Amino acid sequence: MEDKIKSLLKNFPSELDQITDKNSLENFRIKYFGRKGIIAELFEDFKKLSGDEKPKYGKRLNEIKNDLQTKFDGKKLSVESEIETTVETIDFSLPGRKYGQGTKHILSQTMNEIMDVFIKIGFSVYEGPELESDYYNFEALNFPEDHPARDMQDTFFLSKDFVLRTHTSPVQIRLMENKKPPIRAIMPGKVYRNEAISFKSYCLFHQVEGLVVDKNITFAELKGTLVYFLKEFLGKDVKYRFRASFFPFTEPSAEVDIWWQPEGKEGRWLEILGCGMVDPNVLKNVGIDPEVYTGYAFGIGVERNALRKYDIDDIRTFFDNDKRFLVQF
Numbered sequence: 001m002e003d004k005i006k007s008l009l010k011n012f013p014s015e016l017d018q019i020t021d022k023n024s025l026e027n028f029r030i031k032y033f034g035r036k037g038i039i040a041e042l043f044e045d046f047k048k049l050s051g052d053e054k055p056k057y058g059k060r061l062n063e064i065k066n067d068l069q070t071k072f073d074g075k076k077l078s079v080e081s082e083i084e085t086t087v088e089t090i091d092f093s094l095p096g097r098k099y100g101q102g103t104k105h106i107l108s109q110t111m112n113e114i115m116d117v118f119i120k121i122g123f124s125v126y127e128g129p130e131l132e133s134d135y136y137n138f139e140a141l142n143f144p145e146d147h148p149a150r151d152m153q154d155t156f157f158l159s160k161d162f163v164l165r166t167h168t169s170p171v172q173i174r175l176m177e178n179k180k181p182p183i184r185a186i187m188p189g190k191v192y193r194n195e196a197i198s199f200k201s202y203c204l205f206h207q208v209e210g211l212v213v214d215k216n217i218t219f220a221e222l223k224g225t226l227v228y229f230l231k232e233f234l235g236k237d238v239k240y241r242f243r244a245s246f247f248p249f250t251e252p253s254a255e256v257d258i259w260w261q262p263e264g265k266e267g268r269w270l271e272i273l274g275c276g277m278v279d280p281n282v283l284k285n286v287g288i289d290p291e292v293y294t295g296y297a298f299g300i301g302v303e304r305n306a307l308r309k310y311d312i313d314d315i316r317t318f319f320d321n322d323k324r325f326l327v328q329f
């Protein structure tokens, strides 16, 4: 009896100490306090004691039992509250995880800004397909059969008769086929060219096409409108020049350059648009009488205007989708 009590008092506290979870707590309870547990066993032994030994152990066993029960209850409380605290260690006051919010791509922003300038002075917006037939991309626009722009070097041919449009000018044809003058429209979109890629050219870019057809439309009106655009979009002090040029679908034709000087680089002229008076042959192709109506057209390059406006030095950065670049706008 004495030995059993000794080992109980020795083992109980050290085993109790090692309990960390509910499972080991329950195993411990069964081992010591169960119906066939160590303490119950002691009381069984007690019953078998002789009469004169009983008083000596009776009180003691009850004290031990109560003491151990108190210790066990204390442990039980701490194990259970520890489990609760692990749940409560989630700090609900911490800020949540942040997911980056997207923004409009700088090219979409620039395109919208360009369009806004024209929408404010009465232009409507039209769109056409990026996959075009040879007829709309070239033939209706008065490109001669052997024009170099039809060459494989510049054009992505999908088949003999279909191309990825090389400019937004075919939308002029689609529009004039469907709408009689007066016409005052802009046509934004993507265009594709099989060109050598460099800091100022990419195989894909965006244009905003313009078309005005009415009676008595003059080159002076074209020039006035484009200068108005340049000043609205790039600021009153924009440095620009008109250069005589050639397009099969306009006559006379011109190109506009703007002065471009990215920070820390040498300045240079950058061509940003082509324009001209709509060629009478084009009007004939869509059934508009060139004796009655005249018109002007222009095609503005979106990327190059963005380079200049936002002081960017390489067109390829628009297409890299590098977040460090995109978040700046």
Ligand code: PHE
Pocket: 166, 167, 168, 169, 210, 247, 250, 253, 273, 274, 275, 276, 297, 298, 299
């Ligand atoms: N389509 C021409 C180009 O992409 C630009 C242009 C448009 C020129 C309209 C004249 C009139 O280079």
